[in-house]
Amino acid sequence: MSEKISVEVCVGTSCHLMGSNLIMECLDRLADNIKERIDLRYVQCMDRCGKGPNVRIAGVLLDKVTPETVVEEIKKSLI
Amino acid sequence: MKVDIGIASLCKKGEEVCGDTTKIIEEKDSTTVILSDGLGSGIKASILSILSTQIASRMLEKNIRLEEVFTTIADTLPICKVRGIAYSTLSILKVKIDGSAHLIEYDNPSLMLIRDNDIVSIKKIKRNIAGKEVYESFFQLELNDLLFLISDGVINAGVGGLFELGLGRDRLLDNIFKRNLTEQAADKVAKKIIGLTEACYMGKAGDDSTALVIKSRRPRSAVVLTGPPQKKRYDSQLVAKFLDYTNAQKIVCGGATGNMVARELGFEIETSLDYIDPSVPPVADIEGIDLVTEGILTLNKTVDKIKQLSEDNFNDNKNEFDGIKDGASILSKSLLKADEITFLMGSAVNPAHEELMKSLQLKPRPVIIGKLVNLLRKHGKEVNIERY
Numbered sequence: 063m064s065e066k067i068s069v070e071v072c073v074g075t076s077c078h079l080m081g082s083n084l085i086m087e088c089l090d091r092l093a094d095n096i097k098e099r100i101d102l103r104y105v106q107c108m109d110r111c112g113k114g115p116n117v118r119i120a121g122v123l124l125d126k127v128t129p130e131t132v133v134e135e136i137k138k139s140l141i
Numbered sequence: 142m143k144v145d146i147g148i149a150s151l152c153k154k155g156e157e158v159c160g161d162t163t164k165i166i167e168e169k170d171s172t173t174v175i176l177s178d179g180l181g182s183g184i185k186a187s188i189l190s191i192l193s194t195q196i197a198s199r200m201l202e203k204n205i206r207l208e209e210v211f212t213t214i215a216d217t218l219p220i221c222k223v224r225g226i227a228y229s230t231l232s233i234l235k236v237k238i239d240g241s242a243h244l245i246e247y248d249n250p251s252l253m254l255i256r257d258n259d260i261v262s263i264k265k266i267k268r269n270i271a272g273k274e275v276y277e278s279f280f281q282l283e284l285n286d287l288l289f290l291i292s293d294g295v296i297n298a299g300v301g302g303l304f305e306l307g308l309g310r311d312r313l314l315d316n317i318f319k320r321n322l323t324e325q326a327a328d329k330v331a332k333k334i335i336g337l338t339e340a341c342y343m344g345k346a347g348d349d350s351t352a353l354v355i356k357s358r359r360p361r362s363a364v365v366l367t368g369p370p371q372k373k374r375y376d377s378q379l380v381a382k383f384l385d386y387t388n389a390q391k392i393v394c395g396g397a398t399g400n401m402v403a404r405e406l407g408f409e410i411e412t413s414l415d416y417i418d419p420s421v422p423p424v425a426d427i428e429g430i431d432l433v434t435e436g437i438l439t440l441n442k443t444v445d446k447i448k449q450l451s452e453d454n455f456n457d458n459k460n461e462f463d464g465i466k467d468g469a470s471i472l473s474k475s476l477l478k479a480d481e482i483t484f485l486m487g488s489a490v491n492p493a494h495e496e497l498m499k500s501l502q503l504k505p506r507p508v509i510i511g512k513l514v515n516l517l518r519k520h521g522k523e524v525n526i527e528r529y
Contacts, residue, residue, distance in 0.1 A: 073412060073422040074396035075437050076493045079501065083419050104412035106425050106435070107396025111493035 066101045067139045069132075070118040074107035077114035081128070085115060088129035092136075099140055142240040142282060143360045143480045144172050147328030149335035151294065151350040153182040154342075160186025161292045161351035164194040166202065167521030173201060173235040176249060176353050178292040180228040186349065189218055189229040197233060207245060212271040232290050240282040240357065247275045250296045253289040253314065254280075255323055260314060261286075286357045287323050287330070294350030295334060299341035308341045327356040362389035363479035367436060368487030368506050369401050370529040379529050380405040383485055384429075390475055393427070395436030398487065403427050418442075418467035432475055434468035437494060440509045442469035447477070447516050482517060484526040486510055 069089070073082050089102060108116045113125035117132050120139045124131070150159045160182045166173040175197055179189030193214050200210045211231075220226065230248040244252055244263070254261045265276040282288075291313075300307035316337055317323065322330045334352035364386040370379050380402055383391065393399050403410040410433065412425040421442050422435035446462070446469055462474035476482060486506065498505050504512065514524045 072396075073416075073435065075422070075435055076491075076497060078422045078435065078438060079497050083416060083422075086416055102414065104414060104423055106399045106410055106412050106433070109397065109400070111491055114493070 066099050067120045067136070068101045068103065068118070069120075069136060070103045070105050070108075072106075072108040072110075072114065072116040073104045074111065074114070076111040077108070077116055080114040080126075082115040082117075085117065085127065085129050085132050088133060092133070096136065096140065100136065142236075142238060142284065142357050144236050144282075145327040145356045145358060146172070146174060147326065147331035147352075147354040147356075149328075149331040149352050151335050151339055151346050153294075153347065153349050154345045156183040156349070158184055158187045159351065160190055160349040161294070162187065162190035162194045163351060163353055164198050166198055169518075169521055169523050171235055171237045172521070173198070173233065174290065174353055174355065175234075176230075176232045176290045176292065176351060178230040178249060178294075178349065178351070180224065180226065182349050186229075192218055193229040193231055197231060201233065201235075207275075207277075208270050211247070211273055211275065215271050215273070230292070234288070234290065234355070236282060236355070236357070238360075242278075242280050242282050244278040244280070245275060246278075247273055250291050250293055250310065251276075252278075253291075253310070255287040255289075255314075255317070256283060256285075258318065258323055282357045284357055284359065287327075288355040288357075289334070290353040290355070291334070292349065292351040294346065294348035295338045295352055297348060298338040298346075298350065299343070300347065302343060303341050308338065313337070327354040330354045330356075360480040361478060362386065362481045362483075363392060363475060364389040364483045364485065365392045365394060365476075366402065366485045366487075367394040367398055367440070367510065369395075369397050369489040371488040375529060376401050377405050379485065379487060386483065389481075389483070390431045390479065391429070392432045392434075392472065392475060393430055394434050394440055394472070396422075397489075397491065398436065399425055399427065399433045402430065402433075415466065417465075418469070421467045421469045424466075424468045424471065432471060434472055437498065437503060437506060437509065439468040439472060440506070440513065441503050443472045443476070444504075444509060444512050444516060446470065446473045447513075447520075476513075476517060476522075477520070479522065481523045482525070484510055484514065484524070485529065486526060487529050 117127045119135045152159045160179045162177050164175040175194045177190035177193040179186030232249040233245045235243045263278045265278045268275050297307035331352045331354040338350045366383040408428045413423040425433040462470040517524050
């Protein structure tokens with residue numbers, strides 16, 4: 063199997079209010095073959111509170127993300 | 142010294158409400174428990190015993206003399222049409238923080254005290270108050286003492302059935318020792334005594350029965366670190382102060398605060414993947430810290446949760462957080478379990494939070510901590526707050 067990619071989702075106050083819980087819901091609904099290639103972690107605070115929700119995919123920090131952009135980025139990283 | 146209290150009750154068969162009433166008044170330097178058993182059973186008995194406990198608790202809170210309390214109760218209770226009397230029993234026990242206890246008993250089975258697996262007898266003074274024979278005792282509690290206040294439904298359990306004269310005090314105590322109940326928590330002991338009572342009645346309780354169990358213990362402390370200090374150069378000083386509370390449960394509230402503590406300790410912060418309540422961000426783990434939660438949202442939710450506990454049934458309801466794993470429920474449970482709580486509150490302001498707080502009408506840290514402190518004080522907690 064190919065190597066997993068890390069996906070870190072900030073669940074700090076601002077990111078939560080800006081929709082990080084929706085991102086998590088969306089990640090939970092991903093197809094199993096994608097899910098099993100993700101190493102998912104939640105992070106208490108990425109210290110970029112004004113730009114939330116913040117997500118780090120395969121080491122690349124992305125700000126002001128939406129569930130759609132996160133899924134898109136994950137798929138890109140998995141190719 | 143502090144006390145844990147467990148209460149369990151059983152209704153007379155066919156009745157929907159219990160005619161026994163209990164009340165707990167927790168104050169900073171004392172805990173008072175009241176047990177009253179109303180005449181008869183069902184709603185009539187319940188009204189009588191509720192009136193007695195409410196009158197007694199309100200008057201005792203205002204330090205009104207015992208004579209007046211009993212006179213007021215006797216004058217206020219409605220008279221039973223059938224028996225032509227106004228009646229309910231009353232036991233009032235006040236335990237101060239130094240362990241000194243004051244007990245007043247009127248017509249309830251006598252309080253039982255178990256110390257080091259032995260029954261301790263308490264010296265009583267008989268008094269005539271407002272035409273009633275009242276027994277008064279002053280005694281000193283020791284750590285791990287176990288006290289029982291019970292209504293006569295427990296003592297009489299099984300009368301004329303399983304036992305000719307009912308369960309009785311000696312059989313009850315014997316059962317407590319045989320089942321090692323002295324080693325168990327107050328709420329479990331109370332439930333087990335009522336379980337035994339129900340069994341003695343063979344499922345058909347002949348009277349309302351209540352067990353109020355009190356266990357003395359050392360006070361429990363908690364320290365809550367929330368918010369980084371205004372100036373970053375004080376981070377290590379604040380974390381060191383927090384860690385100095387060696388005998389307290391250590392709680393961290395806040396993402397940036399959690400990062401600060403983890404960094405100062407040189408440990409990783411691991412956030413749980415369980416999003417149990419969508420309105421409360423998940424909790425995290427830092428080695429050596431008992432609880433790590435998000436800040437503002439969890440604190441706002443904690444205030445709501447503690448507020449929701451009905452004041453009258455506060456002690457019955459405070460166990461409702463057992464087994465619920467969202468940050469606000471765990472924090473509520475930890476704070477309600479503690480007797481002495483210190484809040485170490487950093488004053489750093491997160492500009493990103495400020496705007497969001499305003500738009501969502503959430504209370505900022507100093508406001509919500511102030512509310513939480515007042516709420517906890519109202520429930521008898523000794524709370525200190527230090528700002529950095």
